[in-house]
Amino acid sequence: MDYNFREVEPKWQKYWREHKTFKAEIRDDKPKYYVLDMFPYPSGAGLHVGHPLGYIASDIFARYKRLKGFNVLHPMGYDAYGLPAEQYAIQTGQHPAITTEKNINRYRQQLDILGLSYDWDREIRTCDPKYYKWTQWTFIRLFNSYYCNDAQQARPISELEEVFAREGNADINAANSQPFVFTAEEWHSFSVREKSDILMNYRLAYLSDSMVNWCSELGTVLANDEVVNGVSVRGGYPVERKSMRQWSLRITAYAERLLQGLDSLDWTDSLKEIQRNWIGKSRGAAVYFTLENGERLEVFTTRADTLFGVTFMVLCPEHELIERITTEERKEEVETYVRWAKNRSERERQAEVKKVTGVFTGSYAIHPLTKERVPIWISDYVLAGYGTGAVMAVPAHDSRDFAFARAFNLPVKQVVVPDGEQQEDTSAWTESKDSKSGTVVNSSFLDGLEVKQAIDRIIKYLSDNGIGYGTTNYRLRDAIFSRQRYWGEPFPVYYKDGVPETLGVDKLPLLLPEVDKYLPTASGEPPIARAKNWHTVEGYPYDCNTMPGFAGSNAYSIRYMDPDNDTEFVSKQANDYWQNVDLYIGGSEHATGHLLYSRFITKFLFDIGVVCKDEPYQKLINQGMIQGRSNFVYRIKGTNRYVSYNLKDKYETDPIHVDINMVDNDVLDLDRFRQWRSEFNDAEFELEEGKYICGHEIEKMSKSLYNVQNPDDLVEKYGADTLRLYEMFLGPLEQSKPWDTKGIEGVGRFIRKFWKLYHDADNNFFVSEAEPSKEELKILHKTIKKVQDDIERFSLNTSVSTFMICVNELGDIKCNKRGILEPLAVLLSPFAPHISEELWSLLGHDDSISFARFPEFDPGMLVENTFRYPVSINGKTRTYIEFDINVSKEEVEKTVLANGDIIRFMDGKPLKKLIFVPKKIVNLVV
């Protein structure tokens, strides 16, 4: 009888569950290792084969680390708040909690059959009051903190209040929304409301009227990373700019630390690069231009060296100066333009980037160095959200300024000659010379300097003369934190005479109230406003917004360390032990969302002393996407006749998606196809060699394309171990690749061959107690070494190949010796835990496989029967000679001396000291 996974796999899953094999507890005798998967949002569609890819990889690593003697924390949970459940609720009236619960149960079932080694006792759900209590608690702490730029950390807001009362805010160096200077006396004279408004400018969680991304289709605002190309990421609905009073998190305060922190992380370069770009640090200078009315206009530039090339200024349409500087005769035109520009949707604006529009204000600024009059224009190519919302235009060396100058006939003045070029006539230019290197000309005291030197020189000049200063700008924006939605964490905030106050920690969690409908109220209030008695006992109304999807995932990795603690976010003991995540696996789509917010919140929690590490995820691996492989049948136009793939070119055909579950290796199951839908009931086929071959294409895995490969079906057909191995075998973990079931048979064969290693010709279990032969040991040792090396560098696909080679070789020599099979069972257990457990128990053990139960076995110890010795060739580059144990030194000398002129041992040790003899020489060049 063959290996019966249908019996074996549930047996061991039950065993692990009952014995809580993977329960993690703090223990001082072992080093810790924390392996985490990005927890899933439990959608109604269930898991497809793409989801488990990362889970299997992390499980292999977790199991491997356990074997290596680590105390492994490997938890799982659910990111349970989110839009789909709420939209389902709007359609059906079913409470999102019910939908979510149902989906979670399905997910759990699907995860369980894969044999993943999670400690389910630590499960968390973001919608569980026990959990979101701490999401709300974090919000309160953010609200009660400001960011001190001098100390480079978050501090209690009460400190700030003391300083305000003592000396006003003139000397405060803190991250803030609006610089507005006041004295201590003024502070005391402010009303409660005014004080609240001022403090709001400093809080790390703050209310403000800001331009937000409003999506009317979803009825909510969205964060910048939830909007791509002017439409929402979820649903693809149009998004417009709108001013609303919203909660935001002052992530910008942490911009520099978020940037610096990347250097210490073991992430891929591309992911770090994405975050760096998103933070968008640029060094440059602020320059003051005086206006003719005496006011000062500040601009930011990274190219201060081109200051002499300024021929006009441009303000964004939202700029506050516009009203004051527009001349009477231009007023109407300016107002018309500003109104038009402000009302344009984000989408329109982005779609028409190339279109140059603008209007002249009629006013002039004075160039700080040449004292020339510089006209001030308004254009929407200048963004309100970056720098000061105003630019000094240098058309000769900036393509946008150049386009604008051409469109409105403004002068172009060259001030940089690019390396290797001659000075040119700017009137003949058709594009700007965006030269980042070259020599400065036409620029008074900068003439002749290289661009880089000129920048340093001019910045020094600006600050020495009080007309500017060197500064740094970040592209990162504060995170808008309110959502006008029901299914999310309520804000622990109420309004006392319009002034926001946070709930006391003892009042948490503030439970999500019940509502009769999940839609906004008639007056446009969020759904929570429908709740009866949605106010404090004193009658103060609660905030009616909820937190966004990322709120619950910001610090979940920390909560897993101590998930049942009701009095602390995490106990000091638990946090000191588990520290942070050693290995985090998930998709790269979270690069600018979750992964950035999460780092920010962790740094905040570090500042307030909750956690001991200020980075949450030390090593991060992005598993690639698994794309779908769709199958097609070809219907001859106007008939109900279907023609096989290679014959289709003879006819005019329409390709039709068919469910991949009716197709096996591109061969269509004709009966199932006929039964699939009534229109196919009497389909006729034109076959090739008796088969109907389907066409195929790589597309996104999606229900509507009938190409979703469900892991349950594959486990049912091949077993979990085979699926696990195959998902790893498919290719490098980080790479995106199409799902293709073709190769799974080969992996299935491997499992059966492995099983045959310890069964005799009649398929009876048989293991010999004889000592392993040298040849067998060699195969084993080679496998142990390579598999470990591969796991360490996350080349799990080649690990699987190594096992296959090992089993092929052992199969050839009919190995069934205990001394080989025992270590092999242990080694294979991370990849194929069920069959390993089964073999293990057949060998006479009935506990689960663990390092602890087999302490004398350290896979690392078994490697040393080959020996690589470094040598130099021609005194230059290095290579190695591989040696095998137990051979005579004469043979070494003979081999080496034959090439004596070429090979020298690098450390100069004489040959006679060697106790190894060369087995082969790696590519010796004579």
Added chain:
RNA sequence: GCUCCGGUGGUGGAAUAGGUAGACACGCAGGACUUAAAAUCCUGUGAUCAUUGCGAUCAUGCGGGUUCAAGUCCCGCCCGGAGUACCA
């Protein structure tokens, strides 16, 4: 446009420190077993030439370079993917 990552047989992919390119698997072809099929096992499988045997030559997107030695390092192109974008 800018930034990052890639490009290896019919296919997925190996090659870990510059050192035998193509491991392993799929697919394909031939064979064994079988009344037959499936399953299983064996053999072959980068290309070209030679195949009576030894083999020989060319091959890692293209063109150069460094080196005794390049898929790997350097320079210049071409192509694909990802991120980002009036960011001053």
